[in-house]
Amino acid sequence: MTQRRTASVPTDCWYAVAESSAVGRSLTALRALDRPVVLYRTEDGRAVALEDRCAHRAYPLSAGALVGDDVRCGLCGFVYDVDGQCVGVPTQSRVPFGASVSSYPVQESAGVVWVWFGEPGRSRLHRVPELPWLGADGWASVSGEADVAAGYLLLHESFADVTQVPFVAPEISPTVLGSQPPPLDVVVTETTVSLHREFAPAPLPQWQAAMLGVAADVPFATSQEGFFLSPAAWVDHWDVTGPDGRVARLRFTQLVTPLGAGRSRVMWRVSRDFAVGDAQADGTVAAMFRDYYGRVMSAMETAQRVLDVDGPGPEVNVSADVAAVKVREIVTGMLAEETPYSVVRTRRARV
Numbered sequence: 001m002t003q004r005r006t007a008s009v010p011t012d013c014w015y016a017v018a019e020s021s022a023v024g025r026s027l028t029a030l031r032a033l034d035r036p037v038v039l040y041r042t043e044d045g046r047a048v049a050l051e052d053r054c055a056h057r058a059y060p061l062s063a064g065a066l067v068g069d070d071v072r073c074g075l076c077g078f079v080y081d082v083d084g085q086c087v088g089v090p091t092q093s094r095v096p097f098g099a100s101v102s103s104y105p106v107q108e109s110a111g112v113v114w115v116w117f118g119e120p121g122r123s124r125l126h127r128v129p130e131l132p133w134l135g136a137d138g139w140a141s142v143s144g145e146a147d148v149a150a151g152y153l154l155l156h157e158s159f160a161d162v163t164q165v166p167f168v169a170p171e172i173s174p175t176v177l178g179s180q181p182p183p184l185d186v187v188v189t190e191t192t193v194s195l196h197r198e199f200a201p202a203p204l205p206q207w208q209a210a211m212l213g214v215a216a217d218v219p220f221a222t223s224q225e226g227f228f229l230s231p232a233a234w235v236d237h238w239d240v241t242g243p244d245g246r247v248a249r250l251r252f253t254q255l256v257t258p259l260g261a262g263r264s265r266v267m268w269r270v271s272r273d274f275a276v277g278d279a280q281a282d283g284t285v286a287a288m289f290r291d292y293y294g295r296v297m298s299a300m301e302t303a304q305r306v307l308d309v310d311g312p313g314p315e316v317n318v319s320a321d322v323a324a325v326k327v328r329e330i331v332t333g334m335l336a337e338e339t340p341y342s343v344v345r346t347r348r349a350r351v
Contacts, residue, residue: 009033009152009258010334011118014128015232016255016267018113019145023047027071029062033117034260037104038062042069048082049115051102055086061101110134112255112267114232118338129233133251133271140278141271142286144293148266150300152231152258153331154307155266157324158300159234159254160195160226168299169292174238175202176222183319188326191334193228195323204240207284211275212248219243228327231334232256248274262304268293 017032018039028039029052036052038061052060054073064074070087072079079088084103086095105116105123110131116123133139148155158164163181166173176199185196201219203209209216220240227235236252253269270289275281317325 008261008335010231010331010338012122012126012334012338013118013230013232014107014114014116014123014126015257016112017049017115017257019267020047020108020111020113023113025066027062027064027066029060031259032115032257032265034258035117036060037115038071039113040066040071042082046082047106047108047113049104049106049113050080050082050084051104053101054078055099055101129229129235131233131235131253131269133273134253134269138276139251139271139273140276140282141269142282142289143267143269144286144290145265145267146293146297147259148264148297148301149262150264150297150304151262151307152256152264153328154300154303155254155256155264156228156231156234156327157321158296159236160193160228160324160327161320162224162226162236163320164299165292168295172205172207172288172292174199174205174222176200181320184322186322186326188330191230191330193226193323193326193330195224195226197224198222199224201243207288208240208248211272211278211281211284212242212246214242220248226323228323228330231258231331248272262308266293266297 011033015032017030017037018028022028023039024041026040030037030039038050038052040048042048050061050071052062054061054076056073056076056078059073059075061071061073061080064072067079070079070081077090078086078099080101081087082103084101086099089095105120107114107128109128111134114128134141163177166177182197182199187194199222201221203217204220206216209218220242223239225237229235232255234254234256238250239247241247249272251271253271255267257265259265270285272285
């Protein structure tokens, strides 16, 4: 019988594994997609990602040393180049056949190191998510990251539903979410989901009104857009327009990397095009959203514990869930496409 054995995490995707500033001329160990990875930079500054396990014995390469652009195992002295090929063995002149470790394609964009864990040749067919506001002139960003005891799909489903914000963090919630929001317009492609809705004019949250220097009761029209760019990235756009036509923009960037079963790393960025260069505003936004994302992660960890103990069960969806439902459908399709057919031997019952 032919059967599909489906994985739980798509590998045909660029995942954000570290901030560019955190990778240098030292060996940095991390995990991603339940794999050990070691990161470093070559002498000319290129980021490299290798499997963090020597081919000779079960010893992490990250516990070794850099020798030029190569990595030397700290236990047996095997030396590996940037392509993961063993190029030196201290006890003999000939390198053993098959002595290599996995080398993963790497790109850098928006101040982030992205790694591809799928079939290397397919990496050229996919682009790293475009996040042009990160590091751009006229924008200010605050950031944070955390390891979370929750699966990546739970996190994406949370990011896809902003109607949770008034209950998770009411003090920062946009005023327009305080009543029944307008319906979503959702567009789905083979690998992405986008949503859009327009809110009637309403006063801004107090913190945002203060940064814009407007009275707390001035009504602003709000436009929300959300984008599932890949299993590694969810982005939200919040634009508000005042009675005088003034527009203020917020961008929320959530980069999600599965670590293992029920565990993920989230790198978040909150970017704005107002109060740029204002250190006090930076501090206020950083503190607010560090607290907000902490609450979101805590809530998702609680949900993950329920799933771990009781398993999945029937769930009721509402109209606000349409984007989250589509995200799950896309990921299911990606996993099925990546999973090869295998032959499973079965015993025919005797009748």
